[in-house]
Amino acid sequence: MPVSTPSPNATVRAHTVTALPPHVWFAGRLLDVLTGRRPVAALAGRVRPEAYDCLWDLVNARADWGYVARGHTPRLLGRPRVSPSSDGTAIEVAATVALAPGIVRALAFRLERDTAPPGGGPGCWRCTAVEAR
Numbered sequence: 001m002p003v004s005t006p007s008p009n010a011t012v013r014a015h016t017v018t019a020l021p022p023h024v025w026f027a028g029r030l031l032d033v034l035t036g037r038r039p040v041a042a043l044a045g046r047v048r049p050e051a052y053d054c055l056w057d058l059v060n061a062r063a064d065w066g067y068v069a070r071g072h073t074p075r076l077l078g079r080p081r082v083s084p085s086s087d088g089t090a091i092e093v094a095a096t097v098a099l100a101p102g103i104v105r106a107l108a109f110r111l112e113r114d115t116a117p118p119g120g121g122p123g124c125w126r127c128t129a130v131e132a133r
Contacts, residue, residue, distance in 0.1 A: 022111055022125040023093045027080050030107055031097050034059060034132055035074045036066030047127040051109075058132050065099055065132075072100040089113045090128075107132050 020028075026046065032038040033055070040052075040059055047055055065074075080095035090112040097105050110129040 023080055023082055023091055024076075026109065026111060026125070026127060027076055027093065027095045027107060030109065030127075030130065030132075031074050031076065034062050034065050034107075035069040035099065037074075043127070046125070047130075048112075051127045051130050055127075055130055058130065062132055065105065068103055069099040074099045077104065091125075105133060 019025075026043075029038065029043055029046075033040055033043060040055060043055065044052070075098055077096040077098050080093045083092045085091070090110060092110045093108065095107045097107060099105055108129075108131045109127050111125040112128050114124050114126055
């Protein structure tokens with residue numbers, strides 16, 4: 001097979017992958033769960049037990065979110081608002097989401113940093129409280 005070489009004028013760009021901040025990642029996954037695009041179990045390792053129970057209640061109480069969003073791609077509107085704790089071990093987040101054109105809802109959650117996991121390294125962020133209206 002012949003090998004193609006880029007022309008001398010071609011621009012080669014390296015793709016860099018940047019990780020999303022934990023609150024943006026979690027807001028997106030939470031929206032996916034509440035609209036039925038992902039199962040609740042998708043957040044199993046990221047939510048503490050007391051918040052996981054609350055999340056199950058929310059999924060049942062907000063079953064209309066999946067119905068309203070059907071045929072649309074729910075999305076975050078703008079950037080989530082973040083309030084970090086003074087010691088940096090927790091953040092409280094509020095986000096506005098569009099389920100469909102003209103249908104806007106709100107999410108709020110608290111993420112706390114776990115202590116260092118086995119093997120060292122920085123702790124993971126875990127959800128300790130969640131609300132959706």
